[in-house]
Amino acid sequence: MKKNGVQSRWSLAVTLHLLLAAIVHQGFATVAPPTAAPTTTAAPHKDPSNPEKGNYVVNGKNDTACLLAAIGVQLNVSFSSVSQNQTVQEVVNIQPSATNSSGSCDTDSASLRLMTTDVQKTNLTFNFTLNTTSNKYYLSEVALSAAWPDMKDPVSVRNTSLDYLRGSLGYSYMCRDKQTLFVSKDFSMNIFQVQVQPFGLTGNQFGAAEECQLDEDDMLIPIIVGAALAGLVLIVLLAYLIGRKRSHAGYQTI
Missing domain, CATH: 2.40.160.110 (Porin)
Known part of the structure; x- marks a missing residue:
C-alpha cells in the first residue's frame, strides 16, 4: 500500500507539472495579427528602427x-x-x-x-x-x-x-x-x-x-498567469498533504 501511495503521488505531480507548463506556454503565447496581402514585387528591405516620438x-x-x-x-x-x-x-x-x-x-x-x-x-x-x-x-x-x-x-x-x-x-x-x-x-x-x-x-x-485594449491585454496576461501558477501550487500542496495523510492511514491499517 505504501508503494501504491508513492506511485499515485508521483503520477499526480507529473500530471500537474505538464498542466502547469501548458498554461504558462498559453499565457505567454501571442497571436500574430492578420496582415494585408503584399502589394509589392521588390526584394525584402530592412525596416528602420522605431521612430522618435x-x-x-x-x-x-x-x-x-x-x-x-x-x-x-x-x-x-x-x-x-x-x-x-x-x-x-x-x-x-x-x-x-x-x-x-x-x-x-x-x-x-x-x-x-x-x-x-x-x-x-x-x-x-x-x-x-x-x-x-x-x-x-x-x-x-x-x-x-x-x-x-x-x-x-x-x-x-x-x-x-x-x-x-x-x-x-x-x-x-x-x-x-x-x-x-x-x-x-x-x-x-x-x-x-x-x-x-x-x-x-x-x-x-x-x-x-x-x-487602449492592447495595453490592457498586456497587463491582464501576467495577472492570469500568476493566478494560474498560484492555483496550481495550492493544488500540488493539497495533493501532497492528502497523499501523505492516506499513506499514514495505510500504515495504521497494516
Missing part, C-alpha cells in the same frame, strides 16, 4: 491648446520606384526635428498636419471627429501626400471613413504598444507611444488617459 500642439482661440499629440509615426508606402523600375514598399520614419506641425479645431472636428522639411517631402494629416451625442471622439480621416526622390510619381492617399484612436471627451487616448493603422492598399502607418487629445482640453495638458 514627437510632441505636437495645435492652438485654437485665445492661443490656447485645442489638440495635443505625442506620437511616433512610421509610414509604409508602396510606390513606383525610378531606380528599381518596379513597385516597392518603403518604410520611413517621421523625424520630429525635421517636421513642422499645424492644424485647426472646431466644435466637432480637429486636425493635425505634419509637414516634413527633409528631402522626403511628406504632408500627413490626421482629422478627428467628435460625436456630440455620445461625447466620443475618433480618428476619422487620414490624408497623405508624398514626393520622395525615388518616386516616379507623387503619392496621394486619403481615407475619410476610418475609426481609430477612440476616446471620451475630456480624456486623452493612450497606447504604449505599436499599432498599425491601415489607410489604403498602398499606405499604412505604424504608430508608437501614442497619447492624443483633440477635444476637451483644460489648459495645455492632457486629460486623464484612457488606455
Whole structure:
C-alpha cells in the first residue's frame, strides 16, 4: 500500500507539472495579427528602427491648446520606384526635428498636419471627429501626400471613413504598444507611444488617459498567469498533504 501511495503521488505531480507548463506556454503565447496581402514585387528591405516620438500642439482661440499629440509615426508606402523600375514598399520614419506641425479645431472636428522639411517631402494629416451625442471622439480621416526622390510619381492617399484612436471627451487616448493603422492598399502607418487629445482640453495638458485594449491585454496576461501558477501550487500542496495523510492511514491499517 505504501508503494501504491508513492506511485499515485508521483503520477499526480507529473500530471500537474505538464498542466502547469501548458498554461504558462498559453499565457505567454501571442497571436500574430492578420496582415494585408503584399502589394509589392521588390526584394525584402530592412525596416528602420522605431521612430522618435514627437510632441505636437495645435492652438485654437485665445492661443490656447485645442489638440495635443505625442506620437511616433512610421509610414509604409508602396510606390513606383525610378531606380528599381518596379513597385516597392518603403518604410520611413517621421523625424520630429525635421517636421513642422499645424492644424485647426472646431466644435466637432480637429486636425493635425505634419509637414516634413527633409528631402522626403511628406504632408500627413490626421482629422478627428467628435460625436456630440455620445461625447466620443475618433480618428476619422487620414490624408497623405508624398514626393520622395525615388518616386516616379507623387503619392496621394486619403481615407475619410476610418475609426481609430477612440476616446471620451475630456480624456486623452493612450497606447504604449505599436499599432498599425491601415489607410489604403498602398499606405499604412505604424504608430508608437501614442497619447492624443483633440477635444476637451483644460489648459495645455492632457486629460486623464484612457488606455487602449492592447495595453490592457498586456497587463491582464501576467495577472492570469500568476493566478494560474498560484492555483496550481495550492493544488500540488493539497495533493501532497492528502497523499501523505492516506499513506499514514495505510500504515495504521497494516
